[in-house]
Amino acid sequence: MVEDRRPVSHVARELGVSRQCAHRWVNRFRSEGFEGLSDRSSRPRRVPTRTSPERERAVVEARTRLRSGPARLAPVTGVPARTISRILRRHGAPPLAWLDPVTGAVIRASRSTANRYEHEHPGDLIHVDVKKLGRIPDGGGWRAHGRSEQVRGRGIGFDYVHAVVDDHTRLAYAEIHPDEKGVTAAGFLTRAAAYFAEHGITRIERVLTDNAFAYRHSAAFQNAVTQLGARQKFIRPHCPWQNGKVERFNRTLATEWAYRQPFTSNQARTDALDPWIQHYNTERIHSSHGLTPAARESPT
Known part of the structure; x- marks a missing residue:
């Protein structure tokens, strides 16, 4: 297209893409050559609101200790409930319904959790x-x-x-x-x-x-x-x-x-x-x- 000097709109119509998309690839080719046509990561260059690792650990520890949902953990940790939900999902925290109410151990097997629990001494439970x-x-x-x-x-x-x-x-x-x-x-x-x-x-x-x-x-x-x-x-x-x-x-x-x-x-x-x-x-x-x-x- 660049070498043949064909209109960008004509080529975009043939390829089934928008003119904006076609112009973006043309500009990358003109500025970087064939290397500019390689796939690039869609990840943002910076994530200014990402929760710090220390704060994520505090959320996970609070969930383990209190065995409560995001709504109740929010005032304890100072982290919004929706953010807590994403943190727990990233860390693979099992649903509360799968936990033993006494020990907090996972007692319901799933694709991601197949743990079983047993109390250490006779008569503990x-x-x-x-x-x-x-x-x-x-x-x-x-x-x-x-x-x-x-x-x-x-x-x-x-x-x-x-x-x-x-x-x-x-x-x-x-x-x-x-x-x-x-x-x-x-x-x-x-x-x-x-x-x-x-x-x-x-x-x-x-x-x-x-x-x-x-x-x-x-x-x-x-x-x-x-x-x-x-x-x-x-x-x-x-x-x-x-x-x-x-x-x-x-x-x-x-x-x-x-x-x-x-x-x-x-x-x-x-x-x-x-x-x-x-x-x-x-x-x-x-x-x-x-x-x-x-x-x-x-x-x-």
Whole structure:
């Protein structure tokens, strides 16, 4: 174009670019030759408003210490909330919903975070939850007879399996009750603590639960926690993975005990729970540490 002295507008139309773009390349060729036609970085020459590395470190440290969002970190750090969001994104900070509410450790795996946490000592944290199971009619339910018309619609209510798991050892305890009321949950917690004490866990520091009414609003349950000398912690709403160890235990309990075989009565299934708990704690190897929960507490 330059050598042929063709009009810039004609060449721009042929190439499908604007005249301003064509003029820019022509001027670069005239001033720098072929070297001027090389691609250049679009990065600004200077970024006067970029947050300093020291201030970014302060924001990240505040997020780790306080486990709060940008809106609450802004008055603490003196950095605007939108800037804090960009800083946390640059540093790969995980969402608060993925963090353990007690320790701040990442407990929800993702493409960028696959970390797991475990408390250092037995009794540092126990996970408590309830598993709801349909009762079995005498003679067996559909698992024993199939989904036939004869057994359909014979529902007789539910059992509530209250369960607790120690975070460090995975030692577990469970009881079956007709409800999930606060008084029931409180009595269960007291007996679970006694069971743990028999197996060497004599001190419970924290009790982690979801936000069910029996845990959040029951004075009986809160008093039971206080009598243990422990602190009660709650997971974030709609984040069951934060109580993941007992949730995983509930799934194991369902597949290896409740639905392992077609029981012919509700009492038969109830009678099988204690032997299974004994097997789980003393014979079944846990995949997370390669030991039984009882051996993790007392390796000798």
